[in-house]
Amino acid sequence: MIVLAVLAAVLVFAVFGALHWYLWRRLVAATTTPGSRWRRAGTVLFTAAPILAVAAMGGESPPLPLAVKTAFAWPGYMWLAIFLYLLLAVLAGELVRPLLTRWLRSREAAPALVGAVGDTRTPEEEPGTAPLLVGAVGDTRTPEEEPATAPAPPQLNRRMFVSRVVGAGAAVAAVGTVGLGTWSVLDGPAVKRITVPLAKLPRSAHGFRIAVVSDVHLSAVLGRGFAQRVTDTVNATQPDLIAVVGDLVDGDVDELGASVEPLRGLRSRHGTFFVTGNHEYFSGADEWVAKVRELGWQPLENARTPLPGFDLAGVNDVAGADSGAGPDFGKALGDRDPARASVLLAHQPVLIDEAVRYGVDLQLSGHTHGGQMWPATMIADAANPTLAGLEQYGDTQLYVSRGAGAWGPPVRVGAPSDVTIVQLASRQA
Incomplete structure (x- = not known):
């Protein structure tokens, strides 16, 4: 097993290095002259940047x-994000390169024609013969008296010109995409609102609003300031209840305890409830459960609590199974009154089949990030029953949030972050 892991790591690093070499060839070697400072700077960039990415x-x-x-x-x-979109843009440029080359060749061939249609000048009268004149009208200088002309600068060959145009376009597209994607994360999540009707919900609970917060991913990249933006966004909606459905952090309590402090300020009528995500198990789930309890939240570790009009349940993430603390639907839902409406907090959408089996009315999840950065959206869509939004599975509805933060690169492209206000609706209202 260890040998296979080492071989897989070697393969990944080899592919990563090969793709950087390809980008260096297209963006540096093909656009600069040997020995130039631009060649040296580009080489340093494509050597140091992947090392920084691996270190991150x-x-x-x-x-x-x-x-x-x-x-x-x-x-x-940040380089990982730029690398992804540079690679996509340069690959797209491979389609543009031959078209641009053909167009330039046609432009270069045009002056070889003697004259356009309707041009009656003889070859002797062509503008190209003008340099044979000793001087312009009124210029009496002899050829020996002509001023010395400066040597012509070296001309840019067609191949390098095409490479520079395509490379510049790829760089602008990649940096622009990553810049906008970074701003969309750092600016904080948008508020999304949906209404979900529940057949068993009594009239008295009609309009109950749950703020769904998932995948905040506080880390060395997104810290205390981002936690404050999430808190302000949630509190501005004045929800009845706040549900934090996992992946709150990427790091241990000792490291990120100060970063989560602004979340102590979350306010709602019925409090804040929490279930673990897979990333909590990477950095000490028990310690984080204790920390969120100290923040004033209520963890639901395979547990259930009654609320006005419905039962709120939560299960641990599937990553907890390795330590004997995985999801236990029987413990959370096995002895409940099936006549009451139920809302389940579960980090990963893949638990929907168990939720259906236990008669859950609504499952609230995160985990997918909506793919976070296109084209990873297609991979995430294939790996999850629902990528984002509300879908029906039998008698159970599943809502998946794209999440409030970002994992790895603080960049989102084609998958904007959100805090979702889920308003429950009674069909008896």
Whole structure:
């Protein structure tokens, strides 16, 4: 098993390095002259950037100060995003390159014609013969008296010109895409509102509003300031209840305890409830459960609590199964009154089949990030029953939030972040 893991890691690094070499060839070697400062700068970039990216991905586990991790995480993760969109843009440029080359060739061939249609000048009268004149009208200088002409600058060959145009377009597209995607994350999640009718919900609970917060991913990249933006966004909606459905953090309590403090300010009529996500198990789930309880939240560890008009249940994430603390639907839902409406908090949408089997009316999940960065959206869509939004599975409805934050690169493309206000509706109202 260890040998296979090592071989897989070697293969991944080899592919990663090969793709950087390909980008260096297209964006540096093909657009600069050997020995130029631009060639040297580009070579340094395509050598150092992937090293920083690897350091960022591997820097979460070592016991380093948070400031040191942040210093590596920001440039490393940002390069991963830029690398992805540079690669896509350069590959798209391979389609543009032959078309641009053909167009330039046709332009270069046009002056070889003697004259356009309707041009009656003889070859002797062509503008190209003008340099044979000693001087312009009124110029009495002899050829020996002509001023010395400066040597012509070296001309840019067609291949390098095409490479520069395509490379510049790819760089602008990649940096622009990543810039907008980063701003969409750092600006904080948008508020999304949906209404979900529940057949068993009594009239008295009609209009009950749950703020669904998932995948905040506080880390060396998204810290205390981001936690405050999430808190302000949620509180502005004045929900009846707040449901945090996992992946709150990427790091241990000692490291990120101060970063989560602004979330202590979350306010709602019935409080804040929490279930674990897979990332909590990477950094000490028990410690984080204790921490959120200290924040004033109520963890639902395979547990249920009655609320006015419905039961609220929560199950641990499937990642907890490795330590004997996985989801236990029997414990959370086995002895409940089936006549009451039920809402289940479960981090991953893949638990929907168990939710259907236990007669859950509505499951609230996250985990997918909506794919976070296109084209990863297609991979996430294939790996989950629902990528984002509301869908029906038998008598159970599943709502999946795209999440409030971001994992890895603080960038979202084609999958905007959200805090969702789920308003429950009674069919008796």
